[in-house]
Amino acid sequence: MRAVVMAGGEGTRLRPMTTSMPKPLLPVVNRPIMEHVLRLLRRHELTETVVTVHFLGSMVRAYFGDGEDLDMDLTYATEEKPLGTAGSVKNAAAALSDDTFVVISGDALTDIDLTSLVEHHRRTGALATVCLTRVPDPLEFGITILREDGRVERFLEKPTWGQVFSDTVNTGIYVMEPEILDSVGEAENVDWSSDVFPRLLAKGAPLYGYVADGYWEDVGTHRSYLKANYDALDGQLDIDIDGFEVSAGVWVGEGADLDPEATLKGPAFVGAYAKIEGGAEIRDHTVVGDNVVVRSGAFLHRAVVHDNAYVGGHTNLRGCVVGKNTDVMRGARIEDGAVVGDDCVIEEEAVLHPEIKVYPSKTIEAGAVVHQSVIWESQGRQALFGARGLSGIVNVEITPELVVRLASAYATTLRKGSTVLTARDTSRSARALKRAAIAAFTSSALNVCDLEVAPNPVARLETARSNVGGGLLIRTTPNRPDSVDLIFLDERGADLSPMAQRKVERVLGRQEFRRAFPGEIGDLTFPSRIAESYVRDLLRSVDTSHVAEARLKVVVDAGRGTASQLLPNLLGRLDIEAFLVNAGLDDRSPTETAEQRTAAVANLAELVSSSRAAFGVRFDPLGERISLVDETGAVISDERALLVFVDLVAAESGRGRNVALPVTTTRVAEQVAAFHGVQIRWTTTSPDALATASATQGLLLAGDGRGGFIVPEFSNAVDGFAAFVRLVGVIARTGLRMSEINARIPRAHVVQLAVPTPWASKGAVMRAAVEAADGRELDTTDGVRVVEPDGSWGLVLPDPTEAVTRVWAESTSTEQATTLAHRWADLVTRAGR
Numbered sequence: 134m135r136a137v138v139m140a141g142g143e144g145t146r147l148r149p150m151t152t153s154m155p156k157p158l159l160p161v162v163n164r165p166i167m168e169h170v171l172r173l174l175r176r177h178e179l180t181e182t183v184v185t186v187h188f189l190g191s192m193v194r195a196y197f198g199d200g201e202d203l204d205m206d207l208t209y210a211t212e213e214k215p216l217g218t219a220g221s222v223k224n225a226a227a228a229l230s231d232d233t234f235v236v237i238s239g240d241a242l243t244d245i246d247l248t249s250l251v252e253h254h255r256r257t258g259a260l261a262t263v264c265l266t267r268v269p270d271p272l273e274f275g276i277t278i279l280r281e282d283g284r285v286e287r288f289l290e291k292p293t294w295g296q297v298f299s300d301t302v303n304t305g306i307y308v309m310e311p312e313i314l315d316s317v318g319e320a321e322n323v324d325w326s327s328d329v330f331p332r333l334l335a336k337g338a339p340l341y342g343y344v345a346d347g348y349w350e351d352v353g354t355h356r357s358y359l360k361a362n363y364d365a366l367d368g369q370l371d372i373d374i375d376g377f378e379v380s381a382g383v384w385v386g387e388g389a390d391l392d393p394e395a396t397l398k399g400p401a402f403v404g405a406y407a408k409i410e411g412g413a414e415i416r417d418h419t420v421v422g423d424n425v426v427v428r429s430g431a432f433l434h435r436a437v438v439h440d441n442a443y444v445g446g447h448t449n450l451r452g453c454v455v456g457k458n459t460d461v462m463r464g465a466r467i468e469d470g471a472v473v474g475d476d477c478v479i480e481e482e483a484v485l486h487p488e489i490k491v492y493p494s495k496t497i498e499a500g501a502v503v504h505q506s507v508i509w510e511s512q513g514r515q516a517l518f519g520a521r522g523l524s525g526i527v528n529v530e531i532t533p534e535l536v537v538r539l540a541s542a543y544a545t546t547l548r549k550g551s552t553v554l555t556a557r558d559t560s561r562s563a564r565a566l567k568r569a570a571i572a573a574f575t576s577s578a579l580n581v582c583d584l585e586v587a588p589n590p591v592a593r594l595e596t597a598r599s600n601v602g603g604g605l606l607i608r609t610t611p612n613r614p615d616s617v618d619l620i621f622l623d624e625r626g627a628d629l630s631p632m633a634q635r636k637v638e639r640v641l642g643r644q645e646f647r648r649a650f651p652g653e654i655g656d657l658t659f660p661s662r663i664a665e666s667y668v669r670d671l672l673r674s675v676d677t678s679h680v681a682e683a684r685l686k687v688v689v690d691a692g693r694g695t696a697s698q699l700l701p702n703l704l705g706r707l708d709i710e711a712f713l714v715n716a717g718l719d720d721r722s723p724t725e726t727a728e729q730r731t732a733a734v735a736n737l738a739e740l741v742s743s744s745r746a747a748f749g750v751r752f753d754p755l756g757e758r759i760s761l762v763d764e765t766g767a768v769i770s771d772e773r774a775l776l777v778f779v780d781l782v783a784a785e786s787g788r789g790r791n792v793a794l795p796v797t798t799t800r801v802a803e804q805v806a807a808f809h810g811v812q813i814r815w816t817t818t819s820p821d822a823l824a825t826a827s828a829t830q831g832l833l834l835a836g837d838g839r840g841g842f843i844v845p846e847f848s849n850a851v852d853g854f855a856a857f858v859r860l861v862g863v864i865a866r867t868g869l870r871m872s873e874i875n876a877r878i879p880r881a882h883v884v885q886l887a888v889p890t891p892w893a894s895k896g897a898v899m900r901a902a903v904e905a906a907d908g909r910e911l912d913t914t915d916g917v918r919v920v921e922p923d924g925s926w927g928l929v930l931p932d933p934t935e936a937v938t939r940v941w942a943e944s945t946s947t948e949q950a951t952t953l954a955h956r957w958a959d960l961v962t963r964a965g966r
Contacts (some may be wrong), residue, residue, distance in 0.1 A: 135232065137185065426443050553602055557586060626850050
């Protein structure tokens, strides 16, 4: 039996370590990852091995040669272009056509029992067997779902937290029969789990999974690289360490010179011919490569130092990586998470802050304090995007410097010469930060169309219809006057999809921003009369027939925000008697607290009641969301307003249409829609989900239950103005009163809880939720929703930005819903321990 080792990846997330070295050659405890893999294959008698290479493949061939040093027979299959995991194996088909073979990644550290895997494959008679393992955080891996008999039911690549209903992930290790290669085209760029396996599953091919118990770590990030070294030193996996254990957990290579006055505390490794001077301290989980010199007074803790480096006296290295041939001079400090590439010089008393990346062949001057990475440009951070885009305290978490880097990363994902649209709310913070973003955009060869102060719906619509590449909205965070949200848009005016967000994060993490040549600097323009054209298009798109005849009286609260720019023009052309209040702009109060909003809506209710208006509506300061008051002066909650709106539009528009709602919405909405012959299209809770659903045919309305509505005939964005016009039109034509509609809709009893959950436990929580379904109806549209026999349901959904799992429950009474919610919350708590 032969094996295939895939060693062609670029390892971009591991830069700068992989800038000049292929990922399989990165050392873990001073041996390349791929050497550990080959030794594992040899241990299981898989000595005939084909290595697929692409990026810096000559270095892999030069290091391992024909495998003689490892008592193996190595041959190589070179990819002229990237072919994906399946395409690369197909490229080696000439050596694999006569027998079962094993496929394994050359850059994942593992000691999984391959013999047991092969035996399982043969027992099942599978065409392919996928080796699986359990991980605490499955977001970056492909999830594989198995049936009870072990056959593969489904693959899900790079899931969101709402799609994580298992912590069993694909290791990229497979056992395959040669005929599977007939399913892969010549020179076709395809992957096994995302392309080939789903096609085979659809044809009923026998694909099986095998859950392995051994160690497995996908060395794909700087943190996972350090973790792999630490785990190896701790003995968590079975690998060969190239040295002698001179004391408990302290391994030393041949010819190393350790001064008796040096301090070594295990677990630690010192490579061959390294020199550790007296007074130096090597603390636990430190790896010192071959020929490294560590001078007196140096302190290394949880640091990984590659071959031929020099570590000067009184230096301090903590939780960092130092590349080969790099000199760290006297008194320098390299902090936790920092990575220094090969052939660098860190001069005396320089300080590298945590998470800094220094690319190869750079010099950090003496005494420099480096706050951002030294690459082609600057720095980034993980898990940037949340439900409100990127949020943080002004000039603490969100600084002008950070905005420049974020805007540069976003610009790098767009084509040179593209145009982006920018807009902001009335706050001075948003004004200052938007100017920083505009400088970054134009310096990245993008043109900028700046709307200055504009309601968010106006900016989103202008983005969608202006043939621009995207946009950036900057607003004060709702209920948090000291914070701002940065909302990056795609060409549709919708929030960036999770895939596009990850693309921005990757550019930011690698610090590889595009810069324009002087002749490519972008232009800045300020379009005029945008609000007027918005109102004109809105009234053309949304049905306002019979509004004039209805002679409606409506009280409108502009919320002292950007909605004030638009409402006078809109109300003047809508043929209603409108009483407009709070129409001024206030740059000192660009948002409102929950208490201020409650008080404002209560005041609106009094105005509606005293003026005998048909209803009242209050806009949020951004013009996106609305609050409703019925003709009696009763405030309609946001959740209830959604049901009222669905009932009104469904009653008017007839059968065969759809309404899009997130899965967290009460199922009373199904009753309301079904009464009028309308279907509910359930969506995920991700920011772009409703916008995506609204682009499909046959949709009447979309709503999020928080005062946000999308009117598809006008735009695919949450838009308070469009919702208001639609509401005015449907009430004018139907003659229905809001209080009557509200009274005829059944009461909903939904309870929501937030359960603290460590990030590392979220995968286990979702697996526990799936297992707890125990034959009951299961819905995995977003999270895990389990339906009880009586129609009650519970939903378990990990929060994408906080260490929390959200639990929803609905039943026939609030008491029963609370009981059900706590039952699921208890399960989450137990599984998260």
